[in-house]
Amino acid sequence: MSGRHGLPGRRERASPSLKGARARAVRAIVNGRPTTTGATQVALAAVARSAGGALDELLCCHFDKLAEELRAACGGDGSGSATRLNNYLKKSAGLPPSDRVRRAAIASLAIAMSARPPARPLPISIEALYPRTFQVLAEYLANSAVYDPDCYAKDARFVAGVTVPAGAQLVDLQFADGWGSDLRSLLRHVAMIGRLSLAGDARGAAMLCRPESWNNWLEIHTDQRNLEDFNEGGWDDCYRRIADILRGRSELAGLWGASWFYDPQLLEISPRLAYLQERPLERGAVMVRLRGGAIHAQRAAQTSPTRTSLIAAGRYRPICYAMFWPRRELLAWASGPPSS
Ligand SMILES: CC(C)(COP(=O)(O)OP(=O)(O)OC[C@H]1O[C@@H](n2cnc3c(N)ncnc32)[C@H](O)[C@@H]1OP(=O)(O)O)[C@@H](O)C(=O)NCCC(=O)NCCS
Numbered sequence: 001m002s003g004r005h006g007l008p009g010r011r012e013r014a015s016p017s018l019k020g021a022r023a024r025a026v027r028a029i030v031n032g033r034p035t036t037t038g039a040t041q042v043a044l045a046a047v048a049r050s051a052g053g054a055l056d057e058l059l060c061c062h063f064d065k066l067a068e069e070l071r072a073a074c075g076g077d078g079s080g081s082a083t084r085l086n087n088y089l090k091k092s093a094g095l096p097p098s099d100r101v102r103r104a105a106i107a108s109l110a111i112a113m114s115a116r117p118p119a120r121p122l123p124i125s126i127e128a129l130y131p132r133t134f135q136v137l138a139e140y141l142a143n144s145a146v147y148d149p150d151c152y153a154k155d156a157r158f159v160a161g162v163t164v165p166a167g168a169q170l171v172d173l174q175f176a177d178g179w180g181s182d183l184r185s186l187l188r189h190v191a192m193i194g195r196l197s198l199a200g201d202a203r204g205a206a207m208l209c210r211p212e213s214w215n216n217w218l219e220i221h222t223d224q225r226n227l228e229d230f231n232e233g234g235w236d237d238c239y240r241r242i243a244d245i246l247r248g249r250s251e252l253a254g255l256w257g258a259s260w261f262y263d264p265q266l267l268e269i270s271p272r273l274a275y276l277q278e279r280p281l282e283r284g285a286v287m288v289r290l291r292g293g294a295i296h297a298q299r300a301a302q303t304s305p306t307r308t309s310l311i312a313a314g315r316y317r318p319i320c321y322a323m324f325w326p327r328r329e330l331l332a333w334a335s336g337p338p339s340s
Contacts (some may be wrong), residue, residue: 030318031243036134043138051104058093059105063112072158074174075182078221082149082158102152103141109159110137118161123244129165133158136226154223164245168229168238169220169257171245173232189214192288192322204286207326213253217324218242232275239279243334245251246327254326260296262287262321269307269316277323284329288322296320 036044048056059066066088068216073084085105086097095101096317125210137155141147155172157163162174183338189208220242222230229237242255260266261276264287277287300318301308 003219015195019235026034036131040135040138041111041114041301042133043142044111044134047103047107047138048111049104049106049142051101055089055093055095055101055104056108059108060112063109063116064155066287067109067113067160070156071162071174074157074160074162075184078157079153081160081162082153085156099147102147103112106152106155106159107138107141110134110155113159113161122164123241123248125241125244126164126166129167129241132139133165133226136223140225148224151223151225154221162223165226166220166238166241166245168231168234170220170223171242172221173245174219185216186214192324195285195288195290199289201286204288204324207286210326212328213324213326215251215253217253217256218245220255222259232279235279239330240334242289243331246331252327253307254324254328254330256322258290259321260300260318260321262323263319264321265316265319269310270304277321280323283325285323285325288324289321290320292317292319 051193066085070081070084070089073080086102089097089101089105097105137158140151144151154163157172157174158170163170163172165171193205193208196202220238228234240257246254248253256327259276261273264277266277267274277320281287296318297311300316301311307316307318311318
């Protein structure tokens with residue numbers, strides 16, 4: 001019986017010839033990329049089994065097809081892959097996507113993914129980060145009180161190979177797979193150029209009008225579970241790893257991200273975070289003012305008593321800015337001396 005979306009249904013499940021998740025974990029270490037330690041694989045296997053071995057076996061058998069579908073669904077606000085996985089769990093696995101089931105699904109998919117080479121080779125500097133990334137994921141899945149929806153969305157993209165670790169940030173390769181031809185992406189790009197022109201930033205607008213700027217951009221995200229490298233040196237290392245990705249993929253336009261921490265108000269309010277906007281700007285990036293909103297205020301206030309009280313007093317309204325760092329400028333910086 002075929003499940004929806006062309007995936008085999010539950011009854012079609014292959015017999016569990018691999019003797020469970022632990023055997024697959026060991027096989028992954030032997031045959032797969034050296035991406036995880038044995039302890040991490042065992043921890044992931046324990047979470048994978050926690051929703052019953054049937055789900056684990058099902059996801060392992062159907063990993064390649066499901067990962068392809070998660071990649072295809074990854075556009076929009078970044079939650080598309082998670083929504084697609086929820087649909088799979090409901091319709092093809094016959095399970096409600098409860099907190100426990102979602103954890104088990106991500107753990108199973110992470111084990112399956114770790115046993116496979118990436119669709120396109122990744123720089124060594126990126127590959128080297130996988131053991132730590134899997135470790136953080138395993139610890140989070142095993143120990144967190146609730147499975148935060150934003151973390152789940154990131155994890156669904158990660159196990160599908162959309163997102164790769166780069167240290168201080170996660171990087172979405174999604175646009176590298178053809179999203180640049182999407183009408184919505186093109187319209188968004190035109191809107192960015194319009195905003196720069198209206199703000200009088202002719203240099204920035206001209207930069208985003210270059211022919212290569214209409215190609216696909218790598219997108220960065222902060223992962224709250226892994227902030228060890230969230231400091232100036234860690235970000236520079238991250239940019240250099242991103243440069244490694246760009247060198248291997250000439251079709252990419254550069255790097256972009258959007259956050260409240262690119263807001264120039266931060267230079268006075270939180271000068272400790274000034275490096276986040278100053279370093280890219282010094283090195284050829286452009287910032288585009290987007291908008292304020294509850295989510296940006298909530299994130300800006302989350303860790304900082306100073307920003308919290310300024311927001312409460314009505315003296316600071318966090319604004320989200322987009323940062324675009326074109327490949328030409330980013331690679332020129334990355335090939336310069338280490339401290340520049
Ligand atoms: C983005 C983020 C990781 C940056 O964290 P950070 O580097 O610690 O910097 P913050 O400005 O947030 O620091 C928060 C508090 O930690 C303390 N702190 C941070 N760095 C410090 C340092 N070097 N020395 C002493 N205290 C420090 C301060 O008390 C500071 O509060 P204050 O602003 O009232 O002084 C953090 O703000 C965060 O997790 N935000 C919520 C999620 C988010 O916004 N993610 C990005 C989405 S686009």
